Amino acid sequence: MKYCRRCLQPDTRPDIKFNEDGICNACLYEDFKKQIDWEKREKDLHAIAAWAKANAKTYDCVVGVSGGKDSTFQAIYAKEKLGLNPLLVNCAPDNITEVGRNNLENLVQWGFDMISLRPDPRIMKKLTRRAFYEFGNPIKPSEYPLYASAYIIADKFDIPLIIQGENAALTLGVVNGLGADGNALNVNEGNTLAGGNASDWLDDDIKPEDVFMYQFPDKNRLIQKNIKAIYLQYYVREWSNTHNTDFAVARGIGGRTQESLYDIGRYRRYSAVDSDMQIVNQMLKYYKFGFGFATDEACYDIREGRLTRDDAKWYVREYDGKCGQQYIEQFCRYIDISTQEFWRVTEKFINKKLFAKDETKWIPKFQVGEDFDESQ
Numbered sequence: 233m234k235y236c237r238r239c240l241q242p243d244t245r246p247d248i249k250f251n252e253d254g255i256c257n258a259c260l261y262e263d264f265k266k267q268i269d270w271e272k273r274e275k276d277l278h279a280i281a282a283w284a285k286a287n288a289k290t291y292d293c294v295v296g297v298s299g300g301k302d303s304t305f306q307a308i309y310a311k312e313k314l315g316l317n318p319l320l321v322n323c324a325p326d327n328i329t330e331v332g333r334n335n336l337e338n339l340v341q342w343g344f345d346m347i348s349l350r351p352d353p354r355i356m357k358k359l360t361r362r363a364f365y366e367f368g369n370p371i372k373p374s375e376y377p378l379y380a381s382a383y384i385i386a387d388k389f390d391i392p393l394i395i396q397g398e399n400a401a402l403t404l405g406v407v408n409g410l411g412a413d414g415n416a417l418n419v420n421e422g423n424t425l426a427g428g429n430a431s432d433w434l435d436d437d438i439k440p441e442d443v444f445m446y447q448f449p450d451k452n453r454l455i456q457k458n459i460k461a462i463y464l465q466y467y468v469r470e471w472s473n474t475h476n477t478d479f480a481v482a483r484g485i486g487g488r489t490q491e492s493l494y495d496i497g498r499y500r501r502y503s504a505v506d507s508d509m510q511i512v513n514q515m516l517k518y519y520k521f522g523f524g525f526a527t528d529e530a531c532y533d534i535r536e537g538r539l540t541r542d543d544a545k546w547y548v549r550e551y552d553g554k555c556g557q558q559y560i561e562q563f564c565r566y567i568d569i570s571t572q573e574f575w576r577v578t579e580k581f582i583n584k585k586l587f588a589k590d591e592t593k594w595i596p597k598f599q600v601g602e603d604f605d606e607s608q
């Protein structure tokens with residue numbers, strides 16, 4: 233396992249690219265941002281907004297929202313800065329947290345119409361269970377309707393513009409083209425949803441009509457209807473983790489409590505607050521790839537100048553991969569397995585080159601931030 237020389241991005245992240253000096257693509261994108269002509273992009277964005285207004289029959293744009301920091305910024309930016317009349321679309325996770333529910337309510341109170349989609353929990357539960365057993369990634373099925381929902385609604389209501397937030401491929405550094413444009417029509421071809429299609433989930437039990445909400449509308453039909461989708465991150469200079477958090481906190485969003493941080497494997501309070509299954513998922517990711525959510529946070533903080541690489545290592549060592557027993561038990565109840573069964577399945581996914589078991593626990597063999605020879 234090798235780490236980026238500048239941040240703490242490990243090369244175990246699927247599809248990650250490093251240059252010949254050992255710098256990851258996400259850090260290279262941070263450099264690249266300095267050469268971007270942001271005034272031109274802002275002008276382009278205002279032209280797109282004017283086009284959407286001119287072509288709207290009902291709403292000007294759709295914004296997919298969880299009520300978290302990024303979607304709160306997107307929705308309010310679209311309304312107040314771009315003067316658009318957005319329709320918010322929410323696709324709530326099963327077992328949404330109280331903070332998540334409050335954040336959604338906080339957002340609509342700023343003056344929005346919102347549609348909520350809710351895929352059948354019995355189907356979601358089955359798929360979550362299957363994704364845990366097959367991929368060690370229980371979150372995977374819920375990402376399909378989450379991403380598809382804004383596109384489904386834009387298609388059905390003939391809304392000309394979809395405003396997405398972050399192009400994760402750029403910020404996580406998993407694509408080569410730093411010059412990627414702001415077009416978000418291909419969102420389902422990105423990393424986590426690579427080739428994502430509702431048919432991925434069909435089996436003897438699950439019929440096509442069970443997974444309608446998991447399916448992106450036909451891209452060619454969206455193009456024919458002249459529906460556009462953009463990443464706001466591409467057009468707006470101030471977009472960053474730090475900025476969006478400050479913005480959304482000022483507008484009233486809530487986060488995790490300080491006391492919970494060790495139990496949730498992060499050291500910042502405002503990411504992925506609406507689902508506790510994310511916490512279990514990040515622990516599984518940690519055991520598979522040697523990094524979890526605290527690493528992602530640390531990488532943002534290093535790139536945004538909030539932490540030095542050395543200080544960030546401490547946070548990662550301290551928090552990465554942690555997951556309170558209550559979240560594991562809650563997840564086990566949800567998919568109806570015992571905690572013994574949870575660990576039996578999880579152990580299959582643990583990367584034995586990166587972790588060794590002492591009496592009871594799996595301990596990392598590697599040191600955070602230091603290249604590690606996996607053949608040891």
Ligand SMILES: [Zn+2]
Nearest residue numbers: 236239256259
């Ligand atoms: Zn990096």
